[in-house]
């Protein structure tokens with residue numbers, strides 16, 4: 001096993017991640033400007049058009065901005081442009097995030113998600129990727145501010161509290177299963193973060209009031225879509241974990257704390273899917289269930305590594 | 320962009336709808352229904368989705384204590400420690416099986432109820448699904464324009480053309496008097512059933528593995544061997560159906576063990592790789608073979624797997640007693656106190672020593688450096704191995720009949736030999752320490768390593784894997800496929816097309832598909848030649864280009880936003896009729912009469 005670390009690449013990786021945090025923050029500010037000044041006007045315009053009864057598409061993305069309000073703030077084309085700049089910046093930050101992951105992987109010559117720092121960096125990357133991928137086909141730019149701030153907080157937390165020097169890992173992690181199991185867990189977690197952000201916005205949003213956010217239904221729909229994609233991937237990740245445990249520890253399921261919480265997360269997300277199909281649970285109750293599930297996911301990611309000791313204890317959390 | 324919620328009520332056998340009906344039945348509870356009624360009520364309640372939901376929550380909640388408290392099945396040592404630290408609390412926790420959560424009666428009750436509920440729900444659903452698969456798609460509703468997706472087409476589309484076009488798209492098609500009815504997406508329900516049944520199979524596979532399989536641990540020192548028999552294990556955990564004969568008769572010798580560590584830097588001492596070299600005989604008569612045993616790469620002998628799960632040092636000692644006889648000569652497995660430096664604690668018991676029994680505590684330092692008045696190990700590899708020995712003489716307490724751990728020295732009837740110091744001078748390999756009072760001497764003769772192995776046989780592994788794979792496939796089918804129906808009615812040269820998706824949340828994607836279907840039908844309508852009827856099933860391409868000369872800018876169905884919301888309004892629909900459509904017999908908005 002190679003023990004050499006390419007130090008300059010490892011340093012480059014750390015710098016890229018720092019730059020990514022800053023870029024996400026700037027992107028977040030751009031989205032926020034768009035939300036605050038570029039949309040309020042649109043919503044007012046839409047409302048007026050509905051009053052007039054002209055019909056037509058009332059999607060929140062509709063930013064033609066030709067109908068202006070005298071009483072409202074000045075039309076802020078710059079704010080709408082800020083939203084576009086936010087998207088561009090998110091793509092650049094995304095590339096920086098990807099670069100940070102790749103350089104670290106090359107520096108240590110292994111899959112770059114073998115400790116908690118690397119794992120959190122990868123999950124933030126997955127969440128932003130999920131957002132950008134959905135953004136290509138769906139009008140979800142309103143989520144930009146919330147996704148980028150989540151990613152910036154996640155990365156900042158990783159840099160400040162979880163960072164460990166790039167280096168080799170425990171023999172138990174020398175397995176192709178890390179590519180399969182951990183990658184699936186990261187992809188699913190990224191999508192679950194997106195759903196979690198939507199669910200929180202859903203609870204904040206009050207229907208019937210003017211808001212820069214889309215309707216609760218719209219938020220629920222994005223959350224549901226993300227969970228529907230993520231749930232089978234998470235199921236697969238848990239199964240792949242069991243297969244790896246069968247290779248490494250001599251049993252495929254042993255109720256290790258990490259396994260318990262992966263299972264709990266899975267069951268509660270399944271409960272969400274059932275709640276959504278059960279009369280009386282649809283809507284708010286189902287969204288709350290999805291947030292409980294999201295809480296379990298986060299606890300498994302952070303809490304279990306810190307509070308419990310188990311076989312999964314190579315998370316390498318700095319003391 | 321899903322269809323409005325009340326769409327669900329447009330479809331009779333939507334699960335949600337079924338649920339409300341069932342709950343309505345539940346609420347009119349069996350007052351005075353008699354035992355049969357009560358049983359039916361219990362069964363209904365148990366197999367209802369709401370109960371399943373609550374049981375799912377309980378299942379999740381019930382497994383949480385298993386991560387908070389140490390579990391006997393995972394780490395009995397930590398449970399014992401817990402009893403020592405908080406005896407009163409531990410007693411109470413133990414009463415509620417909180418150290419054996421996953422084999423506790425209450426946990427079993429939750430999952431048994433859940434799986435009865437699951438079975439009670441899945442099997443009736445499977446039967447009705449089989450019936451449904453056999454059944455023909457239902458006849459067209461009277462007014463297709465009332466459906467969430469609808470369109471009026473003009474231009475002489477015939478029923479045969481419509482049927483053929485839908486068959487090409489893999490719809491199941493029936494035709495009636497003036498209508499075509501088509502349905503697709505049965506795999507959704509099939510996938511859903513597959514998923515739920517796979518969960519049942521998974522539970523049985525896990526259970527069977529527990530009954531017919533076994534697990535055992537053994538520690539082997541370099542140079543020693545192991546042969547697979549119950550007596551050879553340090554700890555053996557058989558399923559209730561395992562007999563001594565069911566153990567695979569293989570054996571092996573540990574020739575060598577190598578561990579490598581990071582030599583320098585922030586991660587100095589972190590393990591890099593472990594390698595155990597074994598000579599294996601698959602059966603007493605088989606030819607020996609050389610095997611490299613590594614982490615993540617178990618030894619497989621006909622389904623019995625041997626895993627490398629731990630390692631440590633076993634320094635070797637020769638103890639000569641007060642009468643000059645060699646009373647002990649061999650390795651002593653030590654337990655690491657500290658993984659970063661592998662400073663290890665050893666216990667040497669010499670019951671055969673004369674005139675009194677001898678016992679030693681020893682501290683093994685793999686890479687020794689002096690540190691003030693003391694010595695410490697700075698690296699887990701054995702670069703400069705030494706031992707610090709603390710000798711005792713007296714009664715080892717082995718005769719009391721109480722089982723004793725080989726890693727603990729019971730010093731109650733022992734007294735230290737000579738002056739006890741916290742940091743005795745370490746012995747190098749080959750060094751001998753003379754014991755006080757002429758009790759003899761101990762020589763540190765060398766360093767070996769030991770490995771700990773887990774050996775498992777679990778016949779449920781493969782079935783469990785197959786069930787898990789089936790569950791994922793079923794899940795993907797049930798979450799990605801939409802059940803949808805399309806109807807066409809033709810009357811007086813005007814065709815109406817209506818569509819409905821029966822899966823919640825599938826509206827947006829269906830709107831797109833519906834638009835494509837309408838475009839295809841329109842193409843058929845104006846192609847005007849019966850030869851447009853290609854045989855079904857030869858081209859499932861979802862977006863075949865329209866075979867007409869219509870301008871490409873034509874909006875396909877006006878459903879791009881897919882969110883019609885509430886009642887479909889006719890004016891919106893007729894607005895989508897292409898402007899250049901031949902306006903012959905039927906004016907837009909005129910409804911074909913019902914037959």
Ligand code: HEM
Nearest residue numbers: 267270273274277334366367368371433434436437440797
């Ligand atoms: C115990 C009794 C159970 C019952 C009565 C039950 C019933 C159902 C029903 C009727 C559906 C269809 C919902 C729909 O099509 O929208 C469904 C879907 C589903 N079930 Fe269950 N189920 C049970 C147990 C479980 C368990 C234990 C799990 C996994 C932890 C599970 C996971 C799922 C998933 C993932 C779906 C797909 C949801 C969707 O289609 O949106 N079910 N279940």
